[in-house]
Amino acid sequence: MRIALIAHDEKKDDLVAFAGAHRDFLKDCDLVATGTTGGRVAEAWPGLTIRRLKSGPLGGDQQIGALIAEGKVDALIFFVDPLTPMPHDVDVKALMRLAIVYDIPMALNRATAEIILSGNETTARA
Template identity: 40%
Template sequence: MLLGLAANRLHHQTEDGALFALLRACEPGIRELQLGLHVVGRTCDAIAAAEMLKGYKGLVRYPYGRDGGLMKLVAEVVGMPGEGRTLDGAIYLTDPVDPSSIFPEALALKRQCVIHGKPFLSTVASARDWVEMERIHAGLAPDRSADRFHDFGHQTVALIAHDAMKPAMLDFAARNFELLSRFQRRVGTGTTGQKLNELAWSKGWPADRPWVDRFNSGPLGGDAQIADLVLERRCQRAIFFEDPHVARQHEADIQLLERAVTTITHEAVCATSPAVAQRWCDAAVRRAGS
């Protein structure tokens, strides 16, 4: 398995930076999985200076971002035919106030991950959770330091889908209804929330109780309302099925939710495609039974 790796300067300019926190937590799992990492220049230099992943042969240095390093990762998410350069996803720890986080190559990296159903991991929590899930799929014993990401009875999950992705969200919720019902609370925006409630009632959920607490529709500020929950540490996981092919009038609200997730990088987990979310669910069920 092969991932791209990049981190904005904020996350590696001090010893307690998010990049180093991620590697300290996940280095054993990275080595167990023999995870290949294509690392953009400055991020790779910071890892070497911190003497992390020492001697690890799976780490490959790419050019600096200004020299096209991030652009190369975008091409590899799509896949380079005949060259053996296809990424299975990307870790990109973004700084929500760094202008480079909205450069075309940064936006394209996420968009191509979503289009191709690959993980785009923009927070420490998302990356840590993903490594643990891949460990479970590989048949390894649960890492007890990751238990906090699976304390669903004390967590809230946001279930959000753009118009074209609403059928996929309903199918996902139907297939994973038992697991999603373990969360203390589920929240959603407008129409998606109503459709999910109707699904739950059809499955025997008490008719006098909503399965999903509904906020406004996206265009009327629902994304912003859920972003506030995230910032207040009252929503720990977002499953956000995005439609990357359609321009949206409320794009700013969508970006607001994404920025909220990256602002609390150590705590918020986000999945942005049905394939990635389903792989997480499958692993979560296996982990709970181990």
């Protein structure tokens, strides 16, 4: 499974914890992440191989959007901070739009990310 990981600044710790809780499953996935998020996850969980792109505000969101459009991402896990204004909000909206257009699972919080992975973890074990 090819999974993109992104988290706004105030949600990066949550995504790192989520990745740790699911590291046994994620270690067998092709992971791609925006730069800072990918660095934080890789530092906390060195057993995970993560392709790091640019940080979100510097084009990383758009890079992941391009991968979605090319059919190279199967699921998007994006821990969004709804309480902090984002200067690159248009990039975030474009990324979400592509996930919708290409009909890939998109989790914007931990509860939904748990559902996406739980279904795939069961399939992977079968």
